[in-house]
Amino acid sequence: MRVVLTKGRPTDSNAKGLRAPIAALLAVLTLGMSAGAGAWVYSRYAQDHITVSSSLDLYSANLARESEYSRGQVEVLAAKLGDLQAKIIEMDGLSRRVAENAGIPYTDPEIQAGLDQAAPPVMDYIGDAEQAPRKHKMSLEPGSSLDVRLDSLQQEVNRQREWFRMMDLALTRRAGVEASLPSLMPVNYPYLSSSFGWRRHPISGRHVMHEGLDFAAPKGSPIFAASGGVVTAAGYRSGYGNMVEIYHGNDLVTRYAHASKIKVKAGDIVERGQEIAKVGSTGHSTGPHLHFEVRMAGHPLDPVLFLEKQKADPTLLTDASGHLAAEASKVR
Known part of the structure; x- marks a missing residue:
């Protein structure tokens, strides 16, 4: 670089000699700043990309665990549903026997029909829900197959409960009538x-x-x-x-x-x-x-129609x- 010192006002040639180096310096500074900014932006982008990728991986892992847990819970619930179905069928048989022994007609054939209709799909595909046809996949969502079966069995339980209440009322009334019958010998001398x-x-x-x-x-x-x-x-x-x-x-x-x-x-x-x-x-x-x-x-x-056989x-x-x-x- 050449520096020219002059006295008095600078000439045009002197000014031109100064502007060229300054412009070059500014260009170098501008390029350096651009490169630094680009590097900073790239580093931030790379860091954000790594963070988002890690978050997605963590979310996917959590979702997989929750899905596996939910599948296990559904299978457990389906097994319990099968037990409930078996108990309802047992209650149905018991109510029939009690009704027969009490001489009360059993008038609720819809219970067994409803159980027969709801029973077969309940235990299907347990333990392999992924391989089940779409319409039979077990789900807890409203309107799903398992949800509908739960509602159906709940209705059967309610019907059984009402039946037992009616039978209890009938037996209570009968017991009251029988208790009012004059069946006791009125004297200790049955001659x-x-x-x-x-x-x-x-x-x-x-x-x-x-x-x-x-x-x-x-x-x-x-x-x-x-x-x-x-x-x-x-x-x-x-x-x-x-x-x-x-x-x-x-x-x-x-x-x-x-x-x-x-x-x-x-x-x-x-x-x-x-x-x-x-x-x-x-x-x-x-x-x-x-x-x-x-x-x-x-x-x-x-009165002989009412009196008990007395053993004197x-x-x-x-x-x-x-x-x-x-x-x-x-x-x-």
């Missing part, structure tokens, strides 16, 4: 001196309808309620003498006549087997005995045999 039906009246001698059973028993023997109910009458009535009448529900009434003593009053609630009176011979009677009647809606019924105590019968034989000859 029948006169049965239900037409007979010669012991006093008038005419053939009349005997509307109950006569049990010969010692005077003062306890008389028991054949079933629980409400006392509707307790007092003297023509022909019956001292009589207790009990209403058991469902238009069913029992009467206990010829008592020597009454131990209840109208309006009392009595239990099955409760002592309500003492055996006597009041009213139209020829000797100590209990006249026992069962009426349905006012019509007499044969041999000792009791032995002790009372002599007295009963004597009394039975009087009571006809």
Whole structure:
């Protein structure tokens, strides 16, 4: 480089000599800055590319793990669904047997039909969901195959539950009716001196309808309620003498006549087997005995249809045999 020093104002030749080196210097600086900027941009791009690539790899790995976990959960759920299906079928069979034993008609054939329809696909392709046809792939999404089967089995469970409720109600009602039946022997002396039906009246001698059973028993023997109910009458009535009448529900009434003593009053609630009176011979009677009647809606019924088969105590019968034989000859 050549530098020219002059005195006074620079000439044109001097100015031209200075501008050329400065321009060259500026060009070099510009190229250097451009190269540096390019290198910086490239390094940033490369770094960002590596970061994005790493993030995508991590996301893919997480997605694969979640997919594998979900597939395992679906398979476990499908297995549980199969167990639930088996239990529902078992409940269906049990309800049928209970209904048959209880004498209640089983009227829900749709349950088994629904189970048969839903059952086969449930266990298909378990453990190899990827190989399953698209329409059978197990999924937990709403409307999916497994989701629909879950809804179907839930409906069957609800139907079974309603069926058991109805059966429980029917059995409860039946138990209530059976509990109200006068099936307990009203005296401890099951010696029948006169049965239900037409007979010669012991006093008038005419053939009349005997509307109950006569049990010969010692005077003062306890008389028991054949079933629980409400006392509707307790007092003297023509022909019956001292009589207790009990209403058991469902238009069913029992009467206990010829008592020597009454131990209840109208309006009392009595239990099955409760002592309500003492055996006597009041009213139209020829000797100590209990006249026992069962009426349905006012019509007499044969009490033998209701009374349980009693196994008499041999000792009791032995002790009372002599007295009963004597009394039975009087009571006809």
